[in-house]
Amino acid sequence: MKDSNESDVDCGGACDPCSADKACAEPADCLSRRCEESGGSAGRTCAAARCDNGLLDGDETDIDCGGGAPPRGENPACPPCDHLQACVADSDCESMSCLGGRCQKPSCSDGVKNGEETDTDCGGLCAGCEPGEACAESTNCRELVCAEQVCLAASCSDGVKNGSETDIDCGGRECGTRCPAGQRCSTGTDCATSICNSTSRTCACPEWMVISPVAGGGSYCIDKYEVTKQEYDLFMQANPVLAGLPAACAGNIYRPSNGWPYSEGRVPVNYVDWCDAYAYCTYVGKHLCGRIGGGESSPADAADASRSEWFNACSGQGTNEYPYGHTYEDKCKVNDPTGEFARKPVPPAPLPPVPACEGGVTGLYQMSGNAAEWENSCDAEGRCLIRGGSRASQPDAGEPATEFRNVRCDAVQSAPRLDNTDPNIGFRCCL
Secondary structure (H helix, E strand, O other): OOOOOOOEOOEOOOOOOEOOOOEOOOHHHEOOOOEEEOOOOOOEEEOOOOOOOOOOOOOOOEOOEOOOOOOOOOOOOOOOEOOOOEOOOHHHEOOOOEEOOEEOOOOOOOOOOOOOOOEOOEOOOOOOEOOOOEOOOHHHEOOOOEEOOEEOOOOOOOOOOOOOOOEOOEOOOOOOOOEOOOOEOOOHHHEOOOOEOOOOOEEOOOOOEEEEEOOOOOEEEEEOOOOEHHHHHHHHHHOOOOOOOOHHHOOOOOOOOOOOOOOOOOOEOOOOOHHHHHHHHHHOOOEEOOEOOOOOOOHHHOOOOOOEHHHHHHOOOOOOOEOOEOOOOOOOOOOOOOOOOOOOOOOOOOOOOOHHHEOOOOOOEOOOOOOEEEEEEEOOOOEEEEEOOOOOOOOOOOOOOOOOHHHOOOOEEEEEOOOOOOOOEEOOEEO
16 A cells, blocks of 8 residues: 555655656656656656666666666666766766766776777777786787787797887797898897898898898898808818818818819809709808708709799799890890800909899899809709809790790709709808
């Protein structure tokens, strides 16, 4: 029954608020906080709360929002409130931050996950999250690696620059891999070449070498010219004892089989076998050009610019048939078996390089003709590839003027690595 201090049976007044359609005398009698004229004989009744009526009703803390806790009775659960709207608890606010009765803007230091954050105070527009915290994408993470919605710690094989690395997966304190030429560095210890350009902060090639980019990323250094007799003579005078040479090269004396002592030191060293070339490059801190990334290249990859250092540099990352372009031109030292080699332009009387025989990298010379070059690419029988043709190379019978297949970048010969020397075979080194 309705008592004197109630607005309807067992509700309103001193009792709990009434639900919709119950009689009321004032808003406090209603669960919805809305007491309105019913338009009939019933007089004033409680109206149902709504989240879209432009009124402060129900459990709302501000108009049509708030009341983030489970609603009472039939009151609807309204959306959280925006910045500076009234609130009672953090759950009343979109930002999950209620301070002084007002919703606060999301910030990166409020101790709650809000705004575009993927975890508390990180991700989104905030700083990257620590390893183990939640993420939606790599940019949410301090180390730029997000896997299965969790940020991972930096590693030296994750394909991004993170941790103390100076470039992707190389350099810095933790990674044992040094960065190739052209990549970023802080000091020479970050670089495979041990040279960090102090202006550009990139790893640089030693003198007389040039950077050869690799299609798809990466780079390395390659000698601008074939190794000269003068340079090879310094190696012979040192008479080094070298560790780590292939077993097949044991006992090699490194002396060219002919033409020694020399009269012109600026021409390519010749009459050297594969082991001589391998040993020289090792001695000067480089390696005989082979597989991109290091080691021996498979003969099957002789024309693969993603694998062969020599072919990649000659062909301009696989784009040219000849160092200088797609069709043969009479630009390099070829078809002249008794002629002199083109010389490296060094003192005492510097000579300009043959400008036309440049490519497939700017500043790289004589990759076609002049001296053919040993490559670190040998088969199971110890036969190793010889690249680029030489001054003695001649066109095949009937070849058109635009073809000279024997001096193309993909042209190969092969010979035993030991005791096979020739007046037209030399080499260059990579790093």
